[in-house]
Each structure stands twice: as C-alpha cells, then as structure tokens.
Amino acid sequence: MIKARRMRRAGLVRIENAKKSGAWDRAEEPERTTRVLPELKKALAANKAAEGNFDNLAPFYRRQYIGWFLGARREETRSRRL
Numbered sequence: 001m002i003k004a005r006r007m008r009r010a011g012l013v014r015i016e017n018a019k020k021s022g023a024w025d026r027a028e029e030p031e032r033t034t035r036v037l038p039e040l041k042k043a044l045a046a047n048k049a050a051e052g053n054f055d056n057l058a059p060f061y062r063r064q065y066i067g068w069f070l071g072a073r074r075e076e077t078r079s080r081r082l
C-alpha cells in the first residue's frame with residue numbers, strides 16, 4: 001500500500017507506533033507457545049478429560065480459549081468459564 005501510495009497518514013502513524021513499541025516485530029513471528037494461566041492449569045488438572053481435550057487443541061484454538069477466558073470482566077464470569 002505504501003508503494004502504491006494508498007496508505008493514509010493514520011495507517012503510517014499506527015505502523016510507526018508499532019515499530020516503536022516492538023509490536024511490529026512480534027506480529028511477524030508466530031506464537032509457538034501458549035502460556036496457560038495457573039488458575040486454568042489447576043482447573044484442567046482437576047478434570048482429566050478437559051485437560052486431555054485442551055492439550056489436543058491446536059495452538060491457535062488454545063489461544064482463542066485463553067483469550068475468551070481472559071475477556072471476562074468479572075471474577076464470577078471467569079469462574080463459570082473454567
């Protein structure tokens with residue numbers, strides 16, 4: 001888009017900010033590992049079937065689940081999602 005002169009100023013500013021924060025470099029590297037939260041680990045350890053299912057998920061789907069879990073605003077919602 002830059003070469004075609006179609007990039008707008010707002011887009012260039014976002015790219016510039018991403019490069020300054022390091023997000024630009026991280027975006028090109030695929031996440032090879034997924035950090036599992038301690039509370040999620042504990043809940044999975046208590047349910048071996050759930051743990052097995054979670055372990056068999058592709059990394060993309062693990063990240064999706066963790067994101068859904070973290071997206072809960074209240075602690076009680078988080079507890080239900082476990």
